[in-house]
Amino acid sequence: MLGSTLKKVRATVPLVHNITNYVTVNDVANALLACGGSPIMSDEPEDVEDITTICPGLNINIGTLNKSSIEGMLRAGRQASKLHHTILLDPVGAGASKLRTETALKLMDEVSFTAIRGNISEIKTLALGSGSTKGVDADIADAVTDDTLDSSINFVKDFAKRTGAIIAVTGAIDLVSDGEKCYVIRNGRPEMSRITGTGCQLSAVTTAFLVANPDNLLEAAAAAVCTMGLAGEIGWSRMQEGDGNSTYRNRIIDAIFNMDAKTLDEGAKYEIR
Amino acid sequence: MLGSTLKKVRATVPLVHNITNYVTVNDVANALLACGGSPIMSDEPEDVEDITTICPGLNINIGTLNKSSIEGMLRAGRQASKLHHTILLDPVGAGASKLRTETALKLMDEVSFTAIRGNISEIKTLALGSGSTKGVDADIADAVTDDTLDSSINFVKDFAKRTGAIIAVTGAIDLVSDGEKCYVIRNGRPEMSRITGTGCQLSAVTTAFLVANPDNLLEAAAAAVCTMGLAGEIGWSRMQEGDGNSTYRNRIIDAIFNMDAKTLDEGAKYEIR
Amino acid sequence: MLGSTLKKVRATVPLVHNITNYVTVNDVANALLACGGSPIMSDEPEDVEDITTICPGLNINIGTLNKSSIEGMLRAGRQASKLHHTILLDPVGAGASKLRTETALKLMDEVSFTAIRGNISEIKTLALGSGSTKGVDADIADAVTDDTLDSSINFVKDFAKRTGAIIAVTGAIDLVSDGEKCYVIRNGRPEMSRITGTGCQLSAVTTAFLVANPDNLLEAAAAAVCTMGLAGEIGWSRMQEGDGNSTYRNRIIDAIFNMDAKTLDEGAKYEIR
Numbered sequence: 001m002l003g004s005t006l007k008k009v010r011a012t013v014p015l016v017h018n019i020t021n022y023v024t025v026n027d028v029a030n031a032l033l034a035c036g037g038s039p040i041m042s043d044e045p046e047d048v049e050d051i052t053t054i055c056p057g058l059n060i061n062i063g064t065l066n067k068s069s070i071e072g073m074l075r076a077g078r079q080a081s082k083l084h085h086t087i088l089l090d091p092v093g094a095g096a097s098k099l100r101t102e103t104a105l106k107l108m109d110e111v112s113f114t115a116i117r118g119n120i121s122e123i124k125t126l127a128l129g130s131g132s133t134k135g136v137d138a139d140i141a142d143a144v145t146d147d148t149l150d151s152s153i154n155f156v157k158d159f160a161k162r163t164g165a166i167i168a169v170t171g172a173i174d175l176v177s178d179g180e181k182c183y184v185i186r187n188g189r190p191e192m193s194r195i196t197g198t199g200c201q202l203s204a205v206t207t208a209f210l211v212a213n214p215d216n217l218l219e220a221a222a223a224a225v226c227t228m229g230l231a232g233e234i235g236w237s238r239m240q241e242g243d244g245n246s247t248y249r250n251r252i253i254d255a256i257f258n259m260d261a262k263t264l265d266e267g268a269k270y271e272i273r
Numbered sequence: 274m275l276g277s278t279l280k281k282v283r284a285t286v287p288l289v290h291n292i293t294n295y296v297t298v299n300d301v302a303n304a305l306l307a308c309g310g311s312p313i314m315s316d317e318p319e320d321v322e323d324i325t326t327i328c329p330g331l332n333i334n335i336g337t338l339n340k341s342s343i344e345g346m347l348r349a350g351r352q353a354s355k356l357h358h359t360i361l362l363d364p365v366g367a368g369a370s371k372l373r374t375e376t377a378l379k380l381m382d383e384v385s386f387t388a389i390r391g392n393i394s395e396i397k398t399l400a401l402g403s404g405s406t407k408g409v410d411a412d413i414a415d416a417v418t419d420d421t422l423d424s425s426i427n428f429v430k431d432f433a434k435r436t437g438a439i440i441a442v443t444g445a446i447d448l449v450s451d452g453e454k455c456y457v458i459r460n461g462r463p464e465m466s467r468i469t470g471t472g473c474q475l476s477a478v479t480t481a482f483l484v485a486n487p488d489n490l491l492e493a494a495a496a497a498v499c500t501m502g503l504a505g506e507i508g509w510s511r512m513q514e515g516d517g518n519s520t521y522r523n524r525i526i527d528a529i530f531n532m533d534a535k536t537l538d539e540g541a542k543y544e545i546r
Numbered sequence: 547m548l549g550s551t552l553k554k555v556r557a558t559v560p561l562v563h564n565i566t567n568y569v570t571v572n573d574v575a576n577a578l579l580a581c582g583g584s585p586i587m588s589d590e591p592e593d594v595e596d597i598t599t600i601c602p603g604l605n606i607n608i609g610t611l612n613k614s615s616i617e618g619m620l621r622a623g624r625q626a627s628k629l630h631h632t633i634l635l636d637p638v639g640a641g642a643s644k645l646r647t648e649t650a651l652k653l654m655d656e657v658s659f660t661a662i663r664g665n666i667s668e669i670k671t672l673a674l675g676s677g678s679t680k681g682v683d684a685d686i687a688d689a690v691t692d693d694t695l696d697s698s699i700n701f702v703k704d705f706a707k708r709t710g711a712i713i714a715v716t717g718a719i720d721l722v723s724d725g726e727k728c729y730v731i732r733n734g735r736p737e738m739s740r741i742t743g744t745g746c747q748l749s750a751v752t753t754a755f756l757v758a759n760p761d762n763l764l765e766a767a768a769a770a771v772c773t774m775g776l777a778g779e780i781g782w783s784r785m786q787e788g789d790g791n792s793t794y795r796n797r798i799i800d801a802i803f804n805m806d807a808k809t810l811d812e813g814a815k816y817e818i819r
Contacts, residue, residue: 029570518800
């Protein structure tokens with residue numbers, strides 16, 4: 001059951017090193033604390049090797065990359081790979097610029113990622129070497145819908161096999177695969193796209209779940225995705241007249257904070273294909 | 274009517290590239306999403322040209338400028354100028370340091386700004402080449418009051434004429450001019466100054482309004498300023514016992530999220546001079 | 547009474563220059579505004595001397611240091627020292643990496659700090675030249691408890707004497723000393739550790755209190771620590787069913803905003819040793 005993977009996060013308080021964008025970094029830290037993890041941020045190339053050495057998890061998010069932080073991502077990623085740490089890539093905006101696409105691909109070459117999480121446009125960019133990413137949001141032409149579900153599942157499974165990483169493609173329907181099985185997840189609310197950073201938060205939370213469940217990576221990643229989506233549903237149910245996206249942001253993180261194994265198991269909506 | 278300009282933002286979801294400070298960037302992203310726009314952030318010189326190419330709007334805010342981001346502002350600004358995109362300058366802290374003043378002036382030389390928004394001290398610095406900015410807040414000696422209103426309107430009109438840009442000076446009384454007409458706006462709450470970032474949010478929101486209303490720039494900028502001030506009033510009206518500036522911040526963004534054309538038209542307090 | 551030091555912050559609105567991490571910077575700005583101060587952020591080496599010159603207070607936080615911001619910290623620190631400004635050091639993560647430890651020690655060599663605030667692991671690292679910091683949180687082996695209170699007080703007094711700075715060690719029990727006296731403070735809630743940035747906020751708030759109370763530094767620092775802890779208690783008392791750490795963050799800053807001298811004097815829990 002997915003709930004047991006959440007219990008392990010709470011029991012082990014995984015320390016996660018985040019090299020992440022400055023837009024959503026505060027929410028990333030609070031979401032990590034909410035799920036039971038512990039965040040530390042560092043991107044200076046001369047600092048990251050020491051920091052990542054003491055952290056069992058590393059979350060690399062290229063959202064506001066710069067030359068110095070790219071070097072930090074590479075150094076941290078190599079060191080974490082050497083130490084067999086859990087490493088996740090969030091290729092924010094891959095496909096939207098040459099630098100982002102090339103950085104993501106270079107990281108995939110040099111770092112042993114445990115998981116890669118992005119929207120469908122970003123993941124397609126990594127898989128196909130090109131994309132039509134519209135800014136940091138998925139292109140509508142790429143969307144995973146019931147009509148495209150079978151081919152999307154095959155695509156995600158194939159990319160997971162090829163990379164050896166857990167692949168999580170999130171959107172209206174979320175797909176999480178290790179190459180053999182694929183969780184098709186239908187938690188979440190469309191209004192989550194009116195808040196910045198739910199994807200970034202999910203990447204950090206997923207890293208914590210993976211660290212805490214080394215023998216059960218696929219289920220852990222799926223549990224993280226369900227936790228985020230379910231928190232979006234619970235947060236939305238608590239919205240009152242006059243509340244908007246800023247309050248919704250708080251209520252989602254609050255719902256992660258209050259999530260327990262029973263709520264997760266009862267609220268997770270998925271099938272395994 | 275101003276409300277129709279908001280409708281156009283909601284209908285077109287303008288993508289806005291922000292090169293902005295790391296203090297208020299999360300609120301800037303959520304305010305953009307709240308008004309109906311879509312944010313992307315990038316300041317790395319080697320990334321900004323690709324990113325700004327796909328964004329009809331560019332919002333340059335010098336709040337925590339550094340050598341790399343200044344280069345990013347210049348490259349993005351030149352590229353966006355070449356593509357005739359909508360470009361806004363928020364000269365945070367111009368007058369408070371040589372680097373900020375010089376950077377703002379250099380940007381004005383090299384970039385075709387559609388609009389410039391700041392407090393009176395910052396705008397005076399740009400207009401006169403010197404200023405008495407007290408940190409990032411306006412100097413009280415500069416304040417736009419009923420006593421100084423006529424001369425302030427003339428000053429703003431002149432600067433708009435000289436620069437060819439819409440000039441928005443915000444404070445207790447807001448002035449928005451294209452050189453011919455000047456909106457004198459009296460929305461807002463004094464308590465907004467106890468929150469960081471309402472100015473930065475307004476600059477991003479204004480960029481989205483301008484992008485969505487290319488044939489109606491002055492009215493669009495005035496509508497953005499009224500939206501922010503009115504959101505400050507609505508947010509304040511929802512404050513409860515024990516609430517303070519952090520909750521107020523959320524309630525203002527929530528009020529932007531829930532703003533509609535009718536509320537804006539009924540709540541906007543302005544005269545045209 | 548501690549409350550009078552808060553009144554002086556509100557009466558003088560101290561401008562505080564912050565060179566701080568991008569994780570918690572927005573909360574730092576809002577906490578400063580909440581207590582009655584005024585924030586400005588700048589870390590670019592070519593900008594910081596001008597900015598710090600106009601600010602009576604400087605708050606240096608090494609949380610997401612990089613090569614450029616380290617140079618900014620040194621230049622700002624030297625300039626502020628020359629001008630006899632109030633300067634505070636928050637050595638985030640000292641002991642967790644070589645770069646952080648060395649940067650903190652170098653800053654202590656070159657800058658005349660009025661105060662240093664950190665968790666016990668960070669402060670021990672500075673005092674002893676080594677540490678066992680677990681990420682950015684204190685190592686449990688170092689914790690200040692009733693069992694270790696006497697030796698901890700002696701340690702803090704000694705370090706304050708040696709450095710000539712007010713030392714504030716915060717945790718479950720907070721210790722604030724000028725080398726002669728030591729405030730032992732028992733405000734706060736354990737749940738504050740589930741929010742990112744309460745320590746960073748406290749450092750900025752402490753800087754404002756110190757600036758506003760130059761003749762009463764020890765009491766001012768103790769008042770700032772009590773204000774933060776008491777705000778944590780008041781914020782917690784306002785939590786409702788379903789609220790979590792994100793809402794708690796807002797309520798704490800709100801409680802600082804609404805703090806008054808009487809509430810502080812009645813709620814502060816301390817003894818002087």
